[in-house]
Amino acid sequence: EVQLLESGGGLVQPGGSLRLSCAASGFPFRDYAMSWIRQAPGKGLEWVSSVSGSGGDAYFADSVKGRFTISRDNSRNTLYLQMNRLGADDTAVYYCAKGLVPSVVGLNWFDPWGQGTLVTVSS
């Protein structure tokens, strides 16, 4: 069974940093692109970032470009999201999701999703 388990969320002050992790199991991790999608309280889904199976190709939403970094450790079956210079607009539940193929180009497949981890940016 494919499982994704996010961790690392919490309360952080504006301007601070946080690193999220997503532990994957039940599938050949390196063979699939992985993504982060977030959902602000009471709002819709917003794609954040995706990384190719090899980790060599990454894409970011304009809202996080230059502040967030996505990476993966295929030896540990783990996806990461390093978030810097956090602001109130980054407050959200962050989900990781598995892609369909190794490539990110053309990606709109997110299945399954983890249970999410809440990031709250507040002083």
Added chain:
Amino acid sequence: QSVLTQPPSVSGTPGQRVTISCSGSYSNIESNTVNWYQQLPGTAPKLLIHNNNQRPSGVPDRFSGSKSGASASLAISGLQSEDEADYYCAAWDDRLNGPRFGGGTRLTVL
């Protein structure tokens, strides 16, 4: 605003058929496939329709998807109370060079 436009809400009575629209442009829906996601209250989203009109294993055939030009639709027939959820369309956008979600549509079963 999202580049994919959905109605904020739709409603229907049990047994009824409802449709949810997703309007985009050449750079997203017209040039790429559309997926639909269902988010039940308090849970993570789930893939409902992929490749415009394909249902993953386990999704009832009451759910169907279609695409024409720069618009897509999700239809739910034989509406049931457990269908009450938020529904999102998604498509890759060639101009923005990334996937995009619609704003989401809340389905209420009256």
